[in-house]
Structure formats: structure tokens, C-alpha cells
Amino acid sequence: MIWINGQFHEDPHQISVFDKINLGMTVFTTMLAQKKEEGNVMLHNGRAHYARLVRHATALRIPVPYTENILLESSGKIVKKMEGEFFAVRIQITAGEGVRGLSMPEQQTAFITVSPIDNPANLQPVSVKIEREIVLLAADPMNKIKSNYAYRAMARRKAAAEGFDDVLMMNDMNAITSSSVGNVILKLEGVYKTPPIKDGVIDGVRRATLLKSMDIREASVSSTDFMFCDAAWIVNSLGIRAIQSIDGVAKPIELLL
Template sequence: MRWLWLNDGLVAADAARIDPGDRGLTLGDGVFETMRVAHGRIAHVARHLDRLCQGAEVLMFPRPDLDRVEDALRQVVRRNDMTDGSLRLTLTRGCGPRGVMPPAQPSPTLLVTPALPPATPPPPAHMIVSTQIRRDEASPLSRIKSLNYLPNILARLEAARQGGDEALMLNLAGRVAEASASTVVIHRQGRLVTPPVAEGALPGIARAVLLAAGMLDEAPLELDDLRQADGVFLTSSLSVREVARLDGVVLARNAGMADAMRACVYS
């Protein structure tokens, strides 16, 4: 039986119930974090909780009780006897009346769900540049993991219809922002480079770890920078993935650099 955390305690997954009036369900009014569990330990939990607070602040939520949230995460790991896998933390504004305006005193919903790791790691990506979806680099929502993921979903669907398995999203200026669920990193002239957050890139956790370790530089990227790179990678809290093709064009590969990033982020 799988156990999750809902609001105030552990609940069997098949017994969990979300109120139909929850604004996370009806309006996408919330934020989330996906965390890697390795050897029974939650990776980079402090960074995830800090980003959760930043997202809550942007959405004008009450500040989360981080001790309570971290206890919930650890209880889900223990109750499910998790060694490796991931946790999905969802925080919504909670229930409210019909309409756009939230209640004056919201009561947020906290949900933590576990997942097992995939049986095999994903193969190198065949990425398509989305022509339908752009990242708005001026929007504060581009810097938080909000529950409204429809642009990312539509970009990924566009890629799937063209035979790809990942979508690259440009910003409104036509420069590289991010992939549908990952940070874009390239290797050129002996250095790893990723777009700045100001370009519409989400401040990813793996990205932050690589920056702190001095392995990663920030600079605006054009599509030609990806085409001419010595390697293109997609990083997230759960994986580092090489990109094999971009719009059908074969890209240079660098498995050794991918391994170096994994060692930095996931060790």
C-alpha cells in the first residue's frame, strides 16, 4: 500500500480525498516541488523548501511552516520504506468561493506523494523547438513552479506530434529559455553554460547546485549556440539527459560531461 501526506497526516493513497473546491484543482492556484530520494535521503531538501517559499511569496500565500513541511516529507519516506525514488510536494491556496478572488484568510492544502524511480533511465532526447509556446521572461510566474503547467504540456504535445520526446521553449525575444520540464545546459569551449533566469528559465535545483560548484556559467543562448555546442543537456532534480537531436539535426554528444554533472548533483 502506498502512503501519502495530506494536510495533517499520513493517509493511504486510495483513501485520500481533495475537496472539490480546492483552488489548486479548479484554478491551478498553487506551487509544487519534485525531489529526488536516494539511499533514503531527500536530496537538496533545503534548496527545494527555499524555492517553495519563494513561490508562495510570489502567489501571496501564507508563508509555509517549513518544519512541518519537512517533517511531512520525511514521514512519507519512512512510511513507504523508500530507498530510491522521488517525492512530489504540492501546496495549494486551499478552498475558496467560486470566482477568481481567494478568501482573505486562506487555509493552504499540503500534499506529498511518493513515486518509484523509472525502471530504466530515459534515452538521449530528440528535442523539437516549440513554435506555439514562448516563455514570458518578464512574468514572475516564469520563476516559480506553479501548478499551471499548461504551456509546458502544450509544448511537449507539439514535440510528440513531430516525433520528438522533449520541447525547447524560446522566450519572447527568441532566445533559449528552457525545455518543457528541464534546464537547458550546453558545453562549449570547455565550459558549461545555461541561460540566466532573466531569460525566462526556471531557477532549477540542479542548475543551482552546478552554479554553486563553479561548474556552470550563465549567458544568453541562441539556437545556433545549441547547434554548434560540444554537447547539449537537460538537467532536473531527477536526471541529467543528453540531447541527441534538435529539430531532427544530430548534435554533438559528451557522455563524460553528463556523468560529471550527475556526480556533482546527485552524489
């Protein structure tokens, strides 16, 4: 089941081929949902996800056509109808369906999809490669928005072909920014660090909660910092993964929380 523009549908094939999502005029957020034994649904940091969705849509000058309550309540209704305990809820806003070209349609598109996932507590450590050929521009505002993941997806496939689980992306200033699907945190000489937004980093919701709950410094980090770090992690709203090796060099596996 999906939700699109105020309606629930069993058939997921609802997006028009003329929707501006084809031109990258879109933003999304992905949050963790948990269905309790009594049937209640917990949307982890739902309000923070909606707030970021609005920030990113505003950056692209795309109006968000539905309120926080409507989008979060609709997400919970889909989760309730699904089997399982943990789910990835994706809320996406597009500029809408329109004529050929870059003009902004009058009506935007909003849709919600839900997918079952494994218990985040059971996530396994990953091996990563530092990607040095496909780089992200620190000054490009799109690298700070959850929208087009084409470069990250290409880098991840490239790393997978070489036997790695994920990739560490770099910017044009030779600083590490993120993994393909999450923010990164490292511990270097006992100090926890995460790349700053100015380096071309997405303002992850889990990243924000960790900055508030832990002593983590926002600071640019180099590939050398990662190669010599004490430990490192990939974090996003669906969980925390320890990095067990970087470019084939083993790293200690530690719990971040």
C-alpha cells in the first residue's frame, strides 16, 4: 500500500511519467517506524523529519502541500496494515506533474511508501572504500539536500564491484563527507568527530540527535584521519553501522551508544 496526494492505493504504480521527479525537482526523507505488540506505531523523530523535509523543499522552492499531522498520520496508517515490526517510511515531495520544461506546476505531488526492514539493533559492521574519483562539490547545495543520490549510488556500485559494502565520499577539498546512505562519525585520538554541513553534508536527523546527546565535534576530516582513526560508524535514521575496515585496513568495532 502507498499514499499519494491524500489517497491510499494498493497499486504502487501511481506517479505520472510527466512528474517533475524526472528532472530532480524533488526531496524526500526516510524515517524509522516500529509497530508495537499492541498495534501502536512509533515514528522515530517524525516531527524532525517533517521539519527537514520542509527545509529541503524550501531550498528548492517546492511547496509542501500537506501538514505534518497528515503526512505522519498517513504513514502510521500504512505501517499498521503491514506485517512486521520495523519499517522504513519514505515521504517524498515533488514539484508535481506538468508540461515539458522546468516550470513549476501548480499542484505538487506528495507520496509515502513503507518497506519492512530488519531490527536496527542487529545491523552488522561494514567494510568501506574511500572513493577518490567520484567527488562531491562542497559548494553544491544539492549535496546538502536529500534529493538526487545518483553520484552516491554510482560510487556505491563501484565499491561493491570491488568487494566493499559501502563507500566514503569525498568533496573537492579532499575532505570526507559521508557514506552513500548516511552520515559518518569517527573517533580519532579519543575525540569523536563528524564532518560539518559546510563540507557538503546532509543534515541527517540521527546525526542531529547524536550531536545533542554526545560530545561530538563538527570538524572537517581527511582520508588520513579515517585511515588512522580509533573507530568509525555510518549513521542514519534506520540505524548505526560500525565500520570494520577502510580500504582493507581493519578497524576496531565499538558501540557508538
